[in-house]
């Protein structure tokens with residue numbers, strides 16, 4: 667039975683059919699691939715996909731614009747490890763989704779500021795890596811393509827200004843170079859608790875610089891109770907440096923993407 671016609675719009679049934687036929691893109695977690703993916707909303711399968719958000723047509727139009735290496739702008743583009751190309755704003759085939767920090771409560775004094783920024787997806791506890799101190803462990807499945815950050819800390823010019831070793835990223839912005847030192851738990855965020863893998867097989871995230879800030883991107887699915895591990899150097903207790911010998915993967919043009 668057809669519904670009553672709405673003047674100028676047709677019948678409700680016709681509207682429903684039109685809606686069913688119209689593509690509507692969604693960002694989802696695809697559990698089969700262990701990755702964040704963009705699918706046509708009509709292909710959503712319960713149990714296989716978990717919806718993250720609807721994508722507006724204008725977002726979809728610009729998504730995945732390929733950028734020549736020579737035109738790469740670190741403020742606008744992100745390198746895709748899989749396609750080995752730069753995209754604006756990110757790769758259509760291997761999309762990204764940024765998880766924001768939690769906002770700390772000003773009156774909560776029983777844990778540090780950086781611990782309070784930990785998203786609900788994780789916990790901080792003693793790492794199983796020998797002598798590594800604390801680490802960040804997944805409480806839920808974390809798919810490829812999730813992005814965390816930026817890494818927060820105090821901006822300092824010299825290594826001699828670090829409060830402790832092993833918590834600073836070197837940022838390069840054109841001619842400018844400075845460090846973001848996350849040693850102080852009260853002036854950093856939860857990313858400061860993430861350890862470095864001992865070998866390539868353990869590595870599940872890469873760090874990359876965009877817009878003068880450091881972010882971490884998941885490159886291997888992280889199972890429940892696995893530790894998040896981002897490569898930042900072959901010796902621990904030292905400065906995070908790029909281009910060290912013994913790194914798991916060769917650097918490409920962006921020194922923070924491996």
Ligand SMILES: C[S@@+](CC[C@H](N)C(=O)[O-])C[C@H]1O[C@@H](n2cnc3c(N)ncnc32)[C@H](O)[C@@H]1O
Pocket residue numbers: 795796797798799800801831832833857858859860861862863864902903904
């Ligand atoms: C960014 S912090 C990571 C959080 C640190 N584990 C903590 O408890 O505060 C970096 C420091 O963690 C330790 N670390 C990181 N990865 C390690 C590893 N694979 N083995 C041993 N120590 C590690 C080193 O002391 C390093 O200087």
